[in-house]
Amino acid sequence: MTETLSDTRAHTYDAPHPHAFTRGEVGWLPWLEPFPQDDLTDRHYEGLVDRGRASSDYFRLLVRDPEILRSRTLVDKDIFYNTAEGLPREERELAAAAASRVNGCVFCASVHARFAAHFSKNPELVDTLLREGVAADLGERWNAITDAAAALTATPLAFGPAHVERLRAAGLDDLEVADVIHGAAFFNWANRLMLSLGRPVAPPDQA
Template identity: 65%
Template sequence: MTDTTLTHPSLDRPPVFTQEELDWLPWLEPLPADQLTDRHWAGLVDAARSKSDYFMLLARDPDILGARTKTDKDIFYNTKMGLPRAERELSAAAASRFNGCIYCASVHARFASQFSKRREDVQRLLDEGVSVTIDSRWDAVVSASVALSRTPAAFGQTEVEALREAGLDDLEISDVIHGAAFFNWANRLMLSLGEPARRAA
């Protein structure tokens, strides 16, 4: 059996949570591009994802990758109703900050900043952690996302009522739950398959 484990001894690891664009380096060999079949392309959903080591690693199981990507896109891009995109990203960033996933936190904090125009507030979440106090609405989103990430089965009426008190309706509450739940799973997948790295200058 061939050992496909990869190591990155000279990796420039980011020491703290950041909104900078990072690279992600896998510990297992991604699927080579010349081995992609029509089934793999369908699993990638977006052809541009073939440039990503992460998605090319997940492409080894294209059916699961396709389901994962369609779920991800529906949670974050289907914003005709429910939570604004900025707060969906905030939920994912909070879960990622709590779980210690520097790469995912960087991506979703950057999107939260982009869509909210509140970069300094988002950076405080990264710098101070999930106990940060920002404002009642964002605090409720962060708190609910962390509660769901910490112990999913313990998430319940208390967190839902806090979100309602902060002004969220049922669809918005559902979106908070979806964003946090998806990234509570996605963080663990990414953390088990590779590591973040600073981009070369």
């Protein structure tokens, strides 16, 4: 079966929305019918990169253009998992969480906040970001990262030399500064895509 975007159905839901940013397991529901899992071909699986993503409604929406999805996923993996040089994983996740907090993407913020808390071993500080936003005092190094991420998220033109200077003053080298920019910029785009295609669902403790 070959399905086109015009064949999809629009959905509405009664599931509760989250009422706060959280590290809890936020769900996500699509506005459109995802590509049928039984109809996925080798081309689609190549686009998914990880076969396990076939169970995700989000990725089965994006897999309608598998070549673009593959490029998107490989960039994502390189930004967050290629930590041989540059920022430690927790601060890449922090930049993504900060961008998601500014954009109001509760789902993405929850995912990256969990990673930031796990790798930093400092869940209280991550919860402060979720609760108070990017103006929260997280210590100068994290403040510099969240401030840069917030500027990029508001508009790329808001990010400038002063942010780079602050990051360097906080101890980041050029590769680490680049990782802050990549993590925030990627999720600035990803937030908007996810917010357009569906909506978050409250975790069990907020339902």
